[in-house]
Amino acid sequence: MTAPFITCRDLSKSYRKGRNIITPLEALDLDVPEGEFLALMGPSGSGKTTLLNLIAGIDRPSTGELRIGDTELTSLSRGQLTAWRATHCGYIFQLYHLVPVLSAFENVELPLLLDKSLTRRQRRDRVRQALDLVELADRADHRPTELSGGQEQRVAIARAVVSNPGLLVADEPTGDLDRKAADSILSLLRRLASEFGKTIVMVTHDAQAASAASRTLHLEKGQLIEKATMSPNPQPVSPSS
């Protein structure tokens, strides 16, 4: 049996708010195999986004272990974590968060700007491939304000995959979209997992969105409480915690 791509062991996150200690995530164990499309569901404040941010390396756990691929994230310095994010993790936000003054092309190009190993031509080729993947090559010169919500999210997905990371994390990627656009985005995410072997962790409130994933886990009060049923068309699944 191959080792899981994401491994969380006894993972906790606490922070102080005034006089209180808040613990959005407590002693969580989780294994996610490579290429799985995992949905995380749960009520507000259940710790979904906290877990997502820890997996994405933009926040640090208070205790526990968090291994992604061969890298133990808890042992990385802030600078190392930034470098790791640049090459290993793509983040997709609910509200897309494209830089408004940049075109679609320039937004997608952003993660590659600081990669010294790429020539300008290689960078442009990578961006074009990413835009082709999300079927927005013809909108490359458009600014975010000239795109629909669904198109903006596609650009955001292109930005997340342009550096070819193994891991994609998505925080309610369809939360701001109508059903049709949401289905299109979910279909794209499913394709990224199935065709390109990306491991995807998606937080969602939407059961229909979660059904697009190969597995759904529920969180409540910082702990996994349930293993949801597998999708009828699942990705390779391995035992979770």
Place this chain on the structure above:
Amino acid sequence: MKRMIALLVLAYKQIVRHRVRSLLTVAGVTTGIFLYTAIQTMQQSIAEVTRSESGEDTLVVYRENRFCPTTSRLPEHYLAEIRRIPGVAEAVPIQIAVNNCGASLDVITFRGVPPENLLAYNPEIEVIEGSVTDWKERSDAALVGQQFARRRGLSPGDTFEAVGVRVWVAGIITSPLPQDNNVAYVHLPFLQQASRVGLGTVTQFNVRVENPDDKETVAASIDKLFAGDSAPTHTRPEKAFFAQTARDLLEMVGFTRWIGLGAVLAVLGLVANALLLAARGRVMESAILQTIGFPRSAVAFVMIWEGALLGAMGGLIGSLSASLFFRWQSFTLGNEGLTLALNPSLGATLTGLVVACILGIIASLWPAFVASTQPIVTSLRKT
């Protein structure tokens, strides 16, 4: 280097695509740097006068207790006696006529000198248009300083009238001594008559000594010689003469240093304010950049480049427009017959540009710190 260029390009896009904000900031920087460069030009111009104008071996013989060319009157026959004093190499009588003895921005100065003495005494003068021969041959002819000619739009063959004196322009001259570029040299007898001073009376004598170390001794000898005469003299090294005459100008220009400092602080505050607002407005954007792999330093450098570019743009426009403005206007500041051309210099222009860039960078440091040190998760929660 490659990274820095990428961040510079990103900063440039932020500037040109936030057009209104950038235009307002650049306009403010331009105004401040225009003012700063203008003041630098004034200060450098006056420093130039007191530094280079005065030859180390030159004395100015003036009427005692007189401070204006219209009241300093000395008998021309002093010349022969001055020339006999040991240590004097050469002396030239000069009649000066000015349109305004007080502080003025448009001073017209005629210097009457014996035609045969001008080039011998002032070998630095170079005729760039017209000819010295024409000047020598015609009694009402004038050799007009380059700056003066530009200000008045004069060329050889023109005539013009000022201070009640009408002259014909025989040539345009240039000289490394700024004073020469702001006056009109005419024949001494002509000016004495035209200005109604009368033949035989001059404003001053300029005396060159054989040994610069003997300046004080020679000056004392001259004053002693005429102390009992009807027109006692006060002889000073040319440098001291200019320093005293320029004292009022120096005070006036010295005051403008504060305006210059104010302009610098205004630019600093303006750019800092614009960038701080930008940094606060782009909290989410900075968090996104960090999320996709931009190190904090890169986020900070985008902001610093923005500051530098805003400063450079405003500085370039401000300092160049100030230089062009002074060149176009050809202002001449004058007091008690001393004229000071406000000449824009490359140094003042470059200083304005460099100061603007440095101010832009300094002003961006705090906004850069703010933009780069916001915790990512906290910033993302502000959605």
